[in-house]
Amino acid sequence: MGIFKYFFRTRDKPQNKMSGSTYNFLTGISSSGSKVNEKTAMQMTAVYSCVRVLSETLASLPIHIYEVTNNKREKAINHPLYKVLHDEPNPEMTSFIFRETLMSHLLLWGNAYAQIIRNGRGEVLGLYPLMPDKMTVDRDDSGHIYYEYKSSGMGGESIKLSESDVLHIPGLGFDGLVGYSPIAMAKNAIGMAIATEEYGAKFFSNGATPSGILEHPGTVKNPQAMRESWSKGFSGNNAHKVAILEEGMKYTPISISPNEAQFLETRKFQINEIARIFRVPPHMVGDLEKSSFSNIEQQSLEFVKYTLDPWVSRWEQAITKKLLSDEEKQKYSIKFNVDGLLRGDYQSRMNGYAVGRQNGWMSANDIRALENLDMISKEDGGDLYLVNGNMLPLKNAGAFANIEEKEKEDGKSEEEVLELSKKKNKKQKRRS
Structure with missing residues (x-):
């Protein structure tokens, strides 16, 4: 410590x-x-x-x-x-x-x-x-x-x-x-x-x-007064008024435009x-x-x-x-x-829900909860998890189902039965 x-x-x-x-x-x-x-x-x-x-x-x-x-x-x-x-x-x-x-x-x-x-x-x-x-x-x-x-x-x-x-x-x-x-x-x-x-x-x-430069051919006695007079007359609310230049004065803009x-x-x-x-x-x-x-x-x-x-x-x-x-x-x-x-758009959500519902990992109430809908009662099957009827457990499918009972009577495990089923399928393919 x-x-x-x-x-x-x-x-x-x-x-x-x-x-x-x-x-x-x-x-x-x-x-x-x-x-x-x-x-x-x-x-x-x-x-x-x-x-x-x-x-x-x-x-x-x-x-x-x-x-x-x-x-x-x-x-x-x-x-x-x-x-x-x-x-x-x-x-x-x-x-x-x-x-x-x-x-x-x-x-x-x-x-x-x-x-x-x-x-x-x-x-x-x-x-x-x-x-x-x-x-x-x-x-x-x-x-x-x-x-x-x-x-x-x-x-x-x-x-x-x-x-x-x-x-x-x-x-x-x-x-x-x-x-x-x-x-x-x-x-x-x-x-x-x-x-x-x-x-x-x-x-x-x-x-x-x-802004710009006011050019005068002669000498300006009071440049500050001239600058203020110009700003007061031709800037702000008075902008775009027609300016009248006297005594040979010339205005040259110098600012870069926006x-x-x-x-x-x-x-x-x-x-x-x-x-x-x-x-x-x-x-x-x-x-x-x-x-x-x-x-x-x-x-x-x-x-x-x-x-x-x-x-x-x-x-x-x-x-x-x-x-x-x-x-x-x-x-x-x-x-x-x-x-x-x-959440995606409506069609994408419905397609996703359909996959989850058909494969047994979403119930009707799971879907309705995500969509903020009222729940379906348990008596009406709202909490049921369903799968398609053509999806069967492996022990009930094909050649495996035909030999299951006989092989199990001989004391073989499920893995051994599955291996025997694969060997028999290979033999049948060779004969055909």
Whole structure:
């Protein structure tokens, strides 16, 4: 045990930066000059759409606690944690709102935190979200992780929480303890999208009139007054008015037009760039350029498999680790149900059900449950598992059935009878 204590004491503290480097993965001014943080990023429609798609999708998935008994898996609706996860994590939130909030924190800050409220027996009574930007993760002298939360409602005092009191879902990180903010990691790409949007807004607020040079053949006594007079008369709401130039003055535009600067192409590329950060298919954020009726269903399935599944695994494992005791982990499991997202069109589902029904591994009630239909009573055969009549047990088929009784009387096993049947079939083929 002394070795393990030494190991935990010498482990690095959780930190949001690269070890041995002064570069921090923090939000701030990007290379384009635009300020990027979680709030300014959410003002970008592409970022907002990606966060909303992932948060709402995960929040809408049914979450259940299952108990495995006698090789059967059943919903443990009587478990104290079932209502907390499935219905109401706390009196102020539904399960959907709670998971949507934590998922948005996870996507923007790279970490999601919730305070765990327990009773005297250690059972979870409630979960309350905590803001990631007010949370600090640290390690004490004994090597144990603890959380320090700066509350805004108690005079700015910090509250120290033990590891068992916080549900922490970390995103991608280098130490496995604290996740890095996707917004901070990709602040230059998001900053460029913000810069192009600001450029377009300023361009059109100026009446889409480019700046230029006013040339005067003589000497201008007050250039500042002339500049202000020109801007007041021929920009903004007064743009596109006919300008009258006196005293031989000449106007020469010098700005590059948005078309020449590939303004629209840049904005479109940045939308795809942001979608790439969150691994969201472009058609789910409104870009249908490369989508069609033939491939959009496949792209939606890939979204579930390659985008949503990793997040679901993070949630399931974090909840299991923090909210279930070691004894409960042996017989209980927490799972999100993604079957609804993987459902095909009506014809494909019916064909799949027909195969399952005809081959005996689905009953009528199994199918009706998946389609949210009322159950058929047991008396009417709703729970029967049927197979086609031409599928017989091997012992009743062909030459094997003809010799079965005689050979069994001689004390031969089923395997020996089957081997004799094969030899007799070979002899018959040779004779023919």
